[in-house]
Amino acid sequence: xxxxxxxxxxxxxxxxxxxxxxxxxxxxxxxxxxxxxxxxxxxxxxxxxxxxxxxxxxxxxxxxxxxxxxxxxxxxxxxxxxxxxxxxxxxxxxxxxxxxxxxxxxxxxxxxxxxxxxxxxxxxxxxxxxxxxxxxxxxxxxxxxxxxxxxxxxxxxxxxxxxxxxxxxxxxxxxxxxxxxxxxxxxxxxxxxxxxxxxxxxxxxxxxxxxxxxxxxxxxxxxxxxxxxxxxxxxxxxxxxxxxxxxxxxxxxxxxxx
Amino acid sequence: xxxxxxxxxxxxxxxxxxxxxxxxxxxxxxxxxxxxxxxxxxxxxxxxxxxxxxxxxxxxxxxxxxxxxxxxxxxxxxxxxxxxxxxxxxxxxxxxxxxxxxxxxxxxxxxxxxxxxxxxxxxxxxxxxxxxxxxxxxxxxxxxxxxxxxxxxxxxxxxxxxxxxxxxxxxxxxxxxxxxxxxxxxxxxxxxxxxxxxxxxxxxxxxxxxxxxxxxxxxxxxxxxxxxxxxxxxxxxxxxxxxxxxxxxxxxxxxxxxxxxxxxxxxxxxxxxxxxxxxxxx
Numbered sequence: 369x370x371x372x373x374x375x376x377x378x379x380x381x382x383x384x385x386x387x388x389x390x391x392x393x394x395x396x397x398x399x400x401x402x403x404x405x406x407x408x409x410x411x412x413x414x415x416x417x418x419x420x421x422x423x424x425x426x427x428x429x430x431x432x433x434x435x436x437x438x439x440x441x442x443x444x445x446x447x448x449x450x451x452x453x454x455x456x457x458x459x460x461x462x463x464x465x466x467x468x469x470x471x472x473x474x475x476x477x478x479x480x481x482x483x484x485x486x487x488x489x490x491x492x493x494x495x496x497x498x499x500x501x502x503x504x505x506x507x508x509x510x511x512x513x514x515x516x517x518x519x520x521x522x523x524x525x526x527x528x529x530x531x532x533x534x535x536x537x538x539x540x541x542x543x544x545x546x547x548x549x550x551x552x553x554x555x556x557x558x559x560x561x562x563x564x565x566x567x568x569x570x571x572x573x574x575x576x577x578x579x580x581x582x583x584x585x586x587x588x589x590x591x592x593x594x595x596x597x598x599x600x601x602x603x604x605x606x607x608x609x610x611x612x613x614x615x616x617x618x619x620x621x622x623x624x625x626x
Numbered sequence: 627x628x629x630x631x632x633x634x635x636x637x638x639x640x641x642x643x644x645x646x647x648x649x650x651x652x653x654x655x656x657x658x659x660x661x662x663x664x665x666x667x668x669x670x671x672x673x674x675x676x677x678x679x680x681x682x683x684x685x686x687x688x689x690x691x692x693x694x695x696x697x698x699x700x701x702x703x704x705x706x707x708x709x710x711x712x713x714x715x716x717x718x719x720x721x722x723x724x725x726x727x728x729x730x731x732x733x734x735x736x737x738x739x740x741x742x743x744x745x746x747x748x749x750x751x752x753x754x755x756x757x758x759x760x761x762x763x764x765x766x767x768x769x770x771x772x773x774x775x776x777x778x779x780x781x782x783x784x785x786x787x788x789x790x791x792x793x794x795x796x797x798x799x800x801x802x803x804x805x806x807x808x809x810x811x812x813x814x815x816x817x818x819x820x821x822x823x824x825x826x827x828x829x830x831x832x833x834x835x836x837x838x839x840x841x842x843x844x845x846x847x848x849x850x851x852x853x854x855x856x857x858x859x860x861x862x863x864x865x866x867x868x869x870x871x872x873x874x875x876x877x878x879x880x881x882x883x884x885x886x887x888x889x890x891x892x893x894x895x896x897x898x899x900x901x902x903x904x905x906x907x908x
Binding site for chain 2: 417419436437438439442443445447449451452453454462463465492493494
């Protein structure tokens with residue numbers, strides 16, 4: 369189980385990016401964190417990944433504190449970040465360097481087949497489309513069989529069709545080993561399609577303002593009424609998370625009008 | 627005529643022309659570059675043969691070729707080329723080793739950079755020939771001073787290239803290495819080295835170019851053998867054909883050694899998404 373206890377992050381320049389973030393994620397659960405830009409979602413994810421450890425509070429995986437990148441936690445970034453000097457197969461097998469060659473090759477081949485790119489093994493990353501590259505990045509993160517997979521707006525740079533395709537694909541892959549997924553996104557539809565539970569974040573400093581269950585039956589129909597109902601709740605929560613800032617500005621504006 | 631028709635007819639009009647141009651350029655591309663030197667050489671040969679000019683100070687191609695062949699036949703050319711190449715090889719080796727190590731230190735660690743880089747930049751500002759007198763005093767008039775001068779020439783482009791390349795490695799790729807928990811050594815081997823390699827090859831090539839430049843300077847200032855000596859010998863004995871022969875030899879081995887670096891590094895750089903690779907493929 370992944371547990372966050374009062375996680376806060378203050379950057380060296382004094383900016384408070386996160387404050388008092390606490391939640392826990394069950395094994396195999398898919399959790400989405402939504403919020404506007406600059407609300408600290410990525411900072412939170414990087415803290416869980418151990419890339420930027422929090423300045424307050426703790427991240428615990430099965431009771432063990434995470435302070436640096438952990439072998440049971442994988443991450444997919446917003447960009448594919450494939451290593452341009454490795455063929456696609458070697459990129460996928462990047463985290464398996466210490467395994468015997470035969471096992472590595474077998475797991476890489478299987479992973480590439482799972483993401484639908486079996487014929488791209490011997491290709492350079494520069495020859496892939498954006499969607500293909502992100503699939504390879506997904507395969508690279510999944511091949512070491514992490515218990516927790518973190519996704520930092522993984523599909524935001526893709527066009528709408530590719531994005532929907534990859535969302536379905538991600539669920540497919542998740543069903544294989546059922547790792548815990550923590551997904552950061554600003555796309556509400558994406559959050560509802562994928563997640564069991566949605567956390568809404570509010571900025572300055574970043575904290576969790578709402579928690580919304582999205583326990584719709586899978587596979588989820590993006591057009592259904594239940595989907596719309598959840599979407600309305602998330603959007604309302606997001607809206608509320610923005611209003612305090614606007615309300616503060618109103619009196620000042622009114623005074624100036626006089 | 628509708629817009630669609632117009633665009634279609636425009637396409638059919640341009641495509642054969644385009645094809646012909648690429649066919650023509652493929653055939654004449656390399657040859658085109660030879661046109662100017664060939665015309666000049668043949669023209670000068672003709673002028674001298676007709677007796678319109680003596681060709682004593684500017685020997686015609688046939689005389690240069692004869693001198694070159696003569697130097698080759700006596701084995702003198704090989705001897706000079708060998709000694710010059712040895713000097714460049716030794717100086718290049720020392721310069722590359724020092725430039726790589728110090729460049730890597732300064733590129734990787736801000737403390738080393740703050741400590742060393744200002745001194746390096748100050749030394750770099752010194753015209754390298756200015757070192758010659760003191761190197762002669764320190765290392766003697768024989769090989770020591772020459773090789774040191776060449777090493778100094780090679781050092782700076784390699785140092786700057788390595789430092790700049792390491793400092794500009796994509797932070798996002800380094801982070802991938804961190805996410806996969808690479809050790810420091812594995813990070814260097816699997817992320818930093820491959821990322822740095824393209825700029826390193828360029829640094830080596832410019833270092834080698836400077837190495838050939840400085841070997842001439844070193845040999846001009848006092849040597850009893852080597853291609854630079856051949857230049858001085860040709861000047862003092864009034865044999866311009868010998869000077870030009872030495873220059874031609876410099877051009878040939880300079881090009882060959884540069885080409886060797888390119889060929890040796892090519893297998894490691896096939897992944898590059900280069901502008902030139904795309905234009906070559908077209």
